[in-house]
Amino acid sequence: MKKTLLTAAIAAAAFGFGVSAASADTLENVKKKGFVQCGVNGAGLLGFASQDTAGNWSGLDIDLCKAVAASVFGDATKVKYTPLSAKDRFPALQSGEIDLLARNTTWTISRDTQLGFNFRAVNYYDGQGFMAKKSLGVKSALELSGAAVCVQTGTTTELNLADYFKANKMDYKPVVFEKQEEVDAAYDAGRCDVYTTDQSGLYAIRLTLKQPDEHVILPEIISKEPLGPAVRQGDDKWFDIVSYAHYAMVTAEEFGITQANVDEMLTSENPDIKRFLGEEKDSTIGPDLGVDNKWAYNIIKAVGNYGESFERNVGEGSQLKISRGLNNLWSKGGLQYAPPIR
Amino acid sequence: MAQDDAALSARQPARSVWYNDPYKRGIAFQAITAVVLVIAAVWMWQNTLENLKRANLTSGFGFLTSRAGFDIAQSLIEYSADASYLRALMVGLLNTLSVAAAGIITTTILGLLIGIARLSRNWLIRKLATVYVEGFRNIPLLVIIFFWYKGVLNALPNVRDSIVLPFSMVLNNRGFYFPAPVFGEGSGAILIALVAGIAGAVFYARWAKAKQMETGVRPPVFWVNIALVLLPPLLVFFAFGAPLTFDLPVAGKFNINGGSMIGPEFMSLYLALSFYTASYIAEIVRAGIVGVAKGQTEAAYALGLQPGRTMRLVVLPQALRIIIPPMTSQYLNLTKNSSLAVAIGYADLVAVGGTILNQTGRAIEVVAIWLAIYVSISLTTSLFMNWFNRKMALVER
Numbered sequence: 001m002k003k004t005l006l007t008a009a010i011a012a013a014a015f016g017f018g019v020s021a022a023s024a025d026t027l028e029n030v031k032k033k034g035f036v037q038c039g040v041n042g043a044g045l046l047g048f049a050s051q052d053t054a055g056n057w058s059g060l061d062i063d064l065c066k067a068v069a070a071s072v073f074g075d076a077t078k079v080k081y082t083p084l085s086a087k088d089r090f091p092a093l094q095s096g097e098i099d100l101l102a103r104n105t106t107w108t109i110s111r112d113t114q115l116g117f118n119f120r121a122v123n124y125y126d127g128q129g130f131m132a133k134k135s136l137g138v139k140s141a142l143e144l145s146g147a148a149v150c151v152q153t154g155t156t157t158e159l160n161l162a163d164y165f166k167a168n169k170m171d172y173k174p175v176v177f178e179k180q181e182e183v184d185a186a187y188d189a190g191r192c193d194v195y196t197t198d199q200s201g202l203y204a205i206r207l208t209l210k211q212p213d214e215h216v217i218l219p220e221i222i223s224k225e226p227l228g229p230a231v232r233q234g235d236d237k238w239f240d241i242v243s244y245a246h247y248a249m250v251t252a253e254e255f256g257i258t259q260a261n262v263d264e265m266l267t268s269e270n271p272d273i274k275r276f277l278g279e280e281k282d283s284t285i286g287p288d289l290g291v292d293n294k295w296a297y298n299i300i301k302a303v304g305n306y307g308e309s310f311e312r313n314v315g316e317g318s319q320l321k322i323s324r325g326l327n328n329l330w331s332k333g334g335l336q337y338a339p340p341i342r
Numbered sequence: 343m344a345q346d347d348a349a350l351s352a353r354q355p356a357r358s359v360w361y362n363d364p365y366k367r368g369i370a371f372q373a374i375t376a377v378v379l380v381i382a383a384v385w386m387w388q389n390t391l392e393n394l395k396r397a398n399l400t401s402g403f404g405f406l407t408s409r410a411g412f413d414i415a416q417s418l419i420e421y422s423a424d425a426s427y428l429r430a431l432m433v434g435l436l437n438t439l440s441v442a443a444a445g446i447i448t449t450t451i452l453g454l455l456i457g458i459a460r461l462s463r464n465w466l467i468r469k470l471a472t473v474y475v476e477g478f479r480n481i482p483l484l485v486i487i488f489f490w491y492k493g494v495l496n497a498l499p500n501v502r503d504s505i506v507l508p509f510s511m512v513l514n515n516r517g518f519y520f521p522a523p524v525f526g527e528g529s530g531a532i533l534i535a536l537v538a539g540i541a542g543a544v545f546y547a548r549w550a551k552a553k554q555m556e557t558g559v560r561p562p563v564f565w566v567n568i569a570l571v572l573l574p575p576l577l578v579f580f581a582f583g584a585p586l587t588f589d590l591p592v593a594g595k596f597n598i599n600g601g602s603m604i605g606p607e608f609m610s611l612y613l614a615l616s617f618y619t620a621s622y623i624a625e626i627v628r629a630g631i632v633g634v635a636k637g638q639t640e641a642a643y644a645l646g647l648q649p650g651r652t653m654r655l656v657v658l659p660q661a662l663r664i665i666i667p668p669m670t671s672q673y674l675n676l677t678k679n680s681s682l683a684v685a686i687g688y689a690d691l692v693a694v695g696g697t698i699l700n701q702t703g704r705a706i707e708v709v710a711i712w713l714a715i716y717v718s719i720s721l722t723t724s725l726f727m728n729w730f731n732r733k734m735a736l737v738e739r
Contacts, residue, residue, distance in 0.1 A: 024396060087700045094397050094703070115703040116398035136596070147596040148516060153693070154700030159411045162423035173597065174413045177687040178696065186687070189495040190515055191606070193596045233398040 026099050026231070026238035027072070027290050035078040038065035039098035042083030043180035046204035047314035047322070048104045048124075049081075057081055060313045061102040063303040064123055064229055067245040068100065071295040076302035085179050087154040090115055093232060100242050101230040104198065106156045111230070118239045121246035122228040123306075124314075125326035125335050127221035128160050129199035131206060134216045136193060141220040145170035150183050150192035152176075157197050160223040184208060198225050203320050237290050244289060247338035248296040251276060252305035253329060254338070259304035262297060276341050285341065296341070306336060390706070405702050406431075412697060414689045416605055427698050434694030435715060441612055441690065442677040442719075448616040449676060450669075453623025458653065460628045471624065478621035484682055486618050490610035491686045498606075501597060510590045512598050515606060519591035522602040526585030528578075535574040542574075543567040607688035611680065619676045626668045630661035662734050670727035674720050681716075691715060 030036055040049040040061055049059040066076040082098050093101045094116065104126075105111075107119035132138045132147075141164075151158050153176045165172050175192045177183045187195045188209050195202065199221060206212045229246070231239050252258070255273050257265050266277055274280045278293035286293035303309055310327060311317045328334025360366050394401055406428040413423050418436045421429060459471035478486070495515050499505060504514040512519040547563055554560045579586070591601030634657050642652040683690040692712065699708040 087696055090700065090703055091705050094399065094705070114400075144596075146594050146599065153412075153697045158697070159701070162411060162413045166423060172413075174415045175687060176415065176689065176693070176697070178684055178693070182685075182687065186495070189492075190500045191495055234396070 024235060026235050027241065030072060030099055030238075034073075035080050036065060036069045036072065036100065037080050037082060037098045038068070039082045039084045039089055039092050039101040039103055040065065041103050041180075042085050042088075043184075045104060045180070045201060046207060047200060047318060047320050048204070049083075049102075058313065060123055060309060061104060061229075063249075063309040063313065064102045064246060065100070066303050067249060067299045068242055070298040070302040071241055071245045071248070071289075071291050074292055074294065074298045076298075085154075086152050087178050090117075093117065093230060096232075099231075099238070104201070104227045105230055106198075107226045107228050107230075108156060112233075116233045117230040118233050119226075119228050119230050120239070121243040122226040122335075123246050124200065124227040126198040126200050126225040126227050128157055128196060128223040128225060129202050129221055130218040131187075131195045131202045131215050132193060132218060134214050138216075138218065141218045141222065142168060142170075144172065144194055146172065147194050148173040148175055148192040149194045149196055150175045150177070150187045151196050152180055152183050153178050155197070156223070156225065161196055164222045180205075198227070200314060200320070200322060203322055207319055240289055241291060244341075245299060246306075248276075248299045248341070249303070249306040249309060250329070250336050250338035251341055252296070252300045253307040253336075254331070257300055257305060258308055259300060262300045266297070272342075394706075399703065401704070401706060403707055405704055405707070408702075410698070410701075412701065414694065416608060416689050427702070430694050430698060431691070431711065434689060434691040437608075437689050437694075438677075438680055438683075438691040439719070441608060441615070441680050441683070441688070444612050445615040445619070445676050445680070446673050448612070449619040449623055449672075452616060452620035454627055456620060456624035457627025457631070460624060461631060475621045475624050478618050479625075481618075483614065483618050483679055484685060487611060487614040487682055487686060490614045491606065494606040494610050501593075504593070504598070510588075510601070512591050512593075512601075514598070516597060517603045517605040518609065519598045519601045519603050521588035521590050522600070524587045524589050526587065528582030528585045531582065532575050532578050535578040536571070539571045539574040543570040546570060605688075607683070607686050610686060611683050611688050615676050615679060618679075619672055622672050622675075623669065626665055626672065627661070630663075630665035631657055633664045634660045659734075663731075663736060666727060666731045666734060670724060670731075673723055673727065677719055677723065678716060 040057070040059075044050040045059070047059055049057060049061045051057055062081075065079045065081070069079045070076040072078075082092060084092055084098075084101075084103055089101055089103050089105065090111075092098050101117075102123075104124070106126075107122065111117050112119055130141050130144065130149075132144075138144065144165075149161060149172045151161055151174060158174075158176070161172075161174070172194075173192075175186060177186060183195070183197075184205055186192060195205065197205070199217065202217050206215050206217065209215060229242050231242055252262075255265075255270075255276065257273065257277075262277070265273055266279055268274060268277075268279075271280070275283055275285065277297045278286055278295070283293060286295045289295065292298070304312070307324075307329075310324065314320045314322045315324065324332075324334060326335050328336065330337040361370070407426050409423075410425055410427050410430045411423050412430075414421055414430065414433050416437055417433045418440060419429075419433060421433050456471045456474055459467050460475065462468045462471070498513060498515040501514050501516055504512045506512055510521050543566075546566060550561045550563045589600050589602075591598045591603075593599075631653075638656055638660065639652055642656040643649075647656070680690055681692040684693045684696065687693070695708045695712055699705055702708075
């Protein structure tokens with residue numbers, strides 16, 4: 001009995017009171033609240049989710065949150081952000097504290113099944129890499145045996161790291177922190193030789209170090225990291241809305257629709273574009289999805305197409321200067337591919 | 343008391359209805375409280391199960407035997423990514439216990455010295471001790487931990503510019519490296535000799551005390567005991583041809599390899615916990631000493647005892663009775679505060695549990711394990727301290 005009570009008390013703290021308020025129908029809930037609660041990177045990961053000095057958020061993940069808000073409300077400003085550490089992100093989504101998690105989170109089978117989430121759209125194809133000081137003279141990750149490696153806890157990165165070193169029969173000393181800011185500071189202070197995380201993250205973090213030019217990102221990519229938005233399992237309607245917010249941005253890029261020309265495109269004679277932008281007569285694509293028929297128009301008007309969002313946040317228009325690579329459209333040799341909107 | 347009331351109400355049966363009877367009313371209120379508690383517990387339990395189901399989560403402790411898949415830097419026992427989650431938790435628990443044990447020993451010594459120093463007749467020592475107590479007591483522990491951690495990381499040199507100390511010891515911002523003893527054949531006999539020596543010393547001390555009680559002459563204890571503890575193991579050591587070698591720390595490509603290492607995370611946590619708690623213990627010690635009647639000190643002086651002996655033989659033994667109970671709660675605080683390790687990446691129980699929680703998503707189970715373990719550690723400490731308190735309590739003859 002004592003044990004049962006104990007467990008129940010904990011349960012109450014974690015679940016007993018929390019979830020009961022959040023209804024299983026996230027869309028209804030979001031509409032009632034009047035905004036989308038979006039879980040994002042709390043440490044400020046340049047290119048994915050970071051705040052400027054005025055407190056305005058920007059980044060690929062932020063654009064996705066805005067796109068979902070634009071799809072549901074026709075207004076991209078109806079988003080509230082919950083900054084989360086890698087460790088806190090999953091309980092936050094499970095407990096219903098946030099409506100969707102757009103926090104450069106890797107899609108894996110155990111997160112899909114064991115943690116009770118759903119993933120589908122991938123808004124950035126990434127892979128894990130290593131960064132080291134130039135002065136160490138390291139040219140390849142295979143020369144890292146014996147190194148102290150800084151890593152953030154509760155990530156796929158931490159697991160890949162253990163697997164990679166074991167597979168290559170090398171040893172290392174993990175230096176593990178809960179928050180990304182702490183990992184950054186420890187690496188900058190020389191607590192470890194190597195920093196490992198998703199390669200896009202390494203580019204972003206390098207810019208924040210004291211002397212960015214003294215660090216080199218090693219060529220090896222040791223894992224697949226498809227990063228995308230996650231929602232709670234068992235709410236297919238909301239899952240569709242979130243997935244298609246991303247697919248609408250990709251489709252717009254395929255059609256050549258941009259933030260600037262989307263109004264002109266409304267008069268396009270192309271039936272695909274007309275249907276996509278909600279101009280087709282008696283089309284029910286929007287309502288079937290649970291949103292307005294002009295949902296795609298609203299998304300593009302608010303954040304632009306995927307290519308625009310990419311270039312603005314992580315590509316040539318940003319400090320990161322990451323090339324499209326895997327994140328190019330499928331028709332241009334990349335992996336970004338959207339199901340037909342019809 | 344209750345029986346008196348019952349007897350009272352039995353004598354005056356017709357005077358009032360049952361709910362005006364304090365005894366019966368007491369029972370009724372207790373029953374109501376119990377029922378409300380049980381209903382609340384059952385309701386929360388059901389709610390939890392339902393919410394878990396709705397979130398498509400499974401529960402149970404079966405996951406503990408699966409492969410952990412992550413590495414831990416500081417481990418007192420054999421551990422690799424291939425070990426189970428349970429093993430990982432053990433590593434975390436041992437790390438918590440080791441930092442708590444080291445902290446408790448240091449903070450007791452430090453607190454005792456500072457507490458006595460606060461009562462010193464020397465103006466400078468007294469004021470320094472006051473500054474120490476007021477300073478550390480009024481800074482949040484987390485800030486002290488960060489102070490030490492950032493201090494250690496920033497003040498110490500990088501691996502390549504390590505400070506080399508005598509006996510192959512090395513100090514840099516990755517930790518403090520020292521030669522690790524490797525025991526060869528015959529080491530068991532040395533250990534036995536050491537234990538025998540300590541036992542001999544204890545017996546000798548008892549005999550000396552009995553002798554002193556009987557004759558009033560105190561045989562020399564200190565030097566004899568040092569010889570008793572040190573000589574037997576040393577003799578055996580050389581008899582076996584000195585079966586001891588050292589694994590020396592050597593500079594590798596990235597890090598210092600070999601030897602034993604104490605990481606900066608452990609160091610800063612240990613120092614912060616010890617320094618912080620010592621400020622509280624100093625006050626407890628001071629209060630304990632002040633609480634011993636002044637006449638005791640004066641009587642000791644009148645007998646011609648020096649101040650040092652007066653403190654050690656007359657005042658402190660009496661002060662201990664006041665000191666021990668509040669000291670217990672400081673020990674418990676220190677142990678529980680060690681969970682702040684998570685802020686600087688020391689792999690304690692909470693940090694390791696957090697990683698497991700995140701990799702498996704078993705929030706309720708991991709939190710339950712945390713609670714159960716901390717409660718066990720605290721209760722064990724309390725039990726020991728209560729026993730010690732009873733032993734030190736005034737025995738009336």
